[in-house]
Amino acid sequence: MPEPIETNAASNFVETVIVGAGPVGIFQIFELGLLGIGSVIIDSLAQVGGQCTELYPDKPIYDIPALPICGAQELIDRLMEQVKPFNAKFHLGQEVSEVKPLPDGKFHVATSAGTQLTAGTIVIAAGVGSFQPRRLALPGVEELEGKSVHYRVKSAGEFHGKDLVICGGGDSALDWTVALCEKARSLTLVHRRAEFRAAPATVARMRDLVAAGKMQYVEGQIAALHTDNHKLAGVVLKANDGQTTLQVPAGQILAFYGLHPKLGPVADWGLEMERKALKVNTENFQTSVPGIFAIGDINTYPGKKKLILSGFHEAALAAFGIQHHLYPQKRQFLQYTTTSPIMQKRLGVGPDSSEHGSH
Numbered sequence: 001m002p003e004p005i006e007t008n009a010a011s012n013f014v015e016t017v018i019v020g021a022g023p024v025g026i027f028q029i030f031e032l033g034l035l036g037i038g039s040v041i042i043d044s045l046a047q048v049g050g051q052c053t054e055l056y057p058d059k060p061i062y063d064i065p066a067l068p069i070c071g072a073q074e075l076i077d078r079l080m081e082q083v084k085p086f087n088a089k090f091h092l093g094q095e096v097s098e099v100k101p102l103p104d105g106k107f108h109v110a111t112s113a114g115t116q117l118t119a120g121t122i123v124i125a126a127g128v129g130s131f132q133p134r135r136l137a138l139p140g141v142e143e144l145e146g147k148s149v150h151y152r153v154k155s156a157g158e159f160h161g162k163d164l165v166i167c168g169g170g171d172s173a174l175d176w177t178v179a180l181c182e183k184a185r186s187l188t189l190v191h192r193r194a195e196f197r198a199a200p201a202t203v204a205r206m207r208d209l210v211a212a213g214k215m216q217y218v219e220g221q222i223a224a225l226h227t228d229n230h231k232l233a234g235v236v237l238k239a240n241d242g243q244t245t246l247q248v249p250a251g252q253i254l255a256f257y258g259l260h261p262k263l264g265p266v267a268d269w270g271l272e273m274e275r276k277a278l279k280v281n282t283e284n285f286q287t288s289v290p291g292i293f294a295i296g297d298i299n300t301y302p303g304k305k306k307l308i309l310s311g312f313h314e315a316a317l318a319a320f321g322i323q324h325h326l327y328p329q330k331r332q333f334l335q336y337t338t339t340s341p342i343m344q345k346r347l348g349v350g351p352d353s354s355e356h357g358s359h
């Protein structure tokens with residue numbers, strides 16, 4: 001762990017910061033909430049759900065206890081419903097870039113969007129890492145990224161009236177093609193394969209727009225970028241036959257080549273690791289640094305299995321470890337949600353549910 005730093009961010013104190021809003025990170029809010037511990041959860045993606053939402057939202061999951069079949073997105077929606085009573089704060093679309101110990105045993109947490117927090121404890125539920133867009137692999141692309149080469153749409157207005165090239169064959173590429181076709185000055189969709197991974201109705205709409213002469217579709221890929229005075233002016237497209245090339249005017253490019261996970265800053269926080277995973281004990285899933293816990297796909301221990309079910313168990317035991325770290329004097333005992341009035345109060349159910357209890 002790096003040397004402790006001095007900071008005055010104590011006003012933003014939170015008992016627990018959860019890094020990663022995949023299924024396991026979300027469930028950690030619940031297990032902490034039952035013990036009366038508040039949390040803030042941060043994810044680099046714009047939406048919650050981790051791999052379930054990003055990689056397989058429509059696929060059914062069959063091994064969640066008591067849910068014989070549950071869609072991956074449905075699981076996330078149910079988890080979000082379950083954690084509602086605890087009013088956790090979500091910071092989405094920002095990567096946790098810094099975790100540093102403070103002299104008083106707390107932690108300074110900072111994100112790529114400038115959020116700064118002081119945390120009593122941290123739970124890393126970072127899965128396989130933070131998802132990053134696959135970038136265009138072309139010479140000169142770096143200096144255009146964020147100006148005329150984009151991997152997501154921040155403001156659709158910036159593409160209106162422009163010569164637009166959209167790359168990809170998934171939902172994002174097709175949805176934006178259809179949405180921007182009549183707003184852009186010209187629009188070319190470029191996709192490497194004949195098959196699309198988008199909703200059939202959107203693909204059909206795109207083909208109608210091509211037939212109506214409102215846009216063009218090229219089965220191939222971008223071979224080169226043309227710039228004029230450091231500004232994007234056009235692209236050279238190479239068709240799949242490997243021979244035909246096409247010059248297309250381009251003021252803006254939207255590339256939707258999917259996302260890939262990057263372990264990223266987690267590896268720089270001085271925590272003991274083994275093969276890109278954080279080593280934890282199996283009593284409370286604490287890492288090599290007291291006060292920092294790791295659950296879900298990001299951790300490793302003898303017998304570890306990367307299953308949602310295992311992550312849920314880890315979240316339950318980590319919550320007790322966190323409670324002990326924050327309040328070492330407090331006597332710990334197991335309570336059941338079926339019979340504990342204090343837990344029912346925290347959940348907003350049962351006869352005495354008008355206010356939330358404290359730990």
Ligand SMILES: Cc1cc2nc3c(=O)[nH]c(=O)nc-3n(C[C@H](O)[C@H](O)[C@H](O)COP(=O)(O)OP(=O)(O)OC[C@H]3O[C@@H](n4cnc5c(N)ncnc54)[C@H](O)[C@@H]3O)c2cc1C
Pocket residue numbers: 019020021022023024025026042043044045049050051052055056060061062063094095096097125126127128129130131263264265266295296297298306307308309311
């Ligand atoms: C196709 C597929 C099918 C699967 N089917 C099943 C199944 O049937 N049953 C089952 O049990 N499991 C299944 N899994 C595995 C399951 O999805 C994972 O075990 C589960 O998603 C792990 O949850 P998690 O919360 O630990 O991590 P993730 O879901 O990976 O979420 C981690 C989150 O952390 C965020 N993050 C990482 N680093 C940072 C950072 N520095 N700052 C901010 N945010 C960060 C990421 O953006 C991500 O959203 C499947 C996986 C795949 C790919």
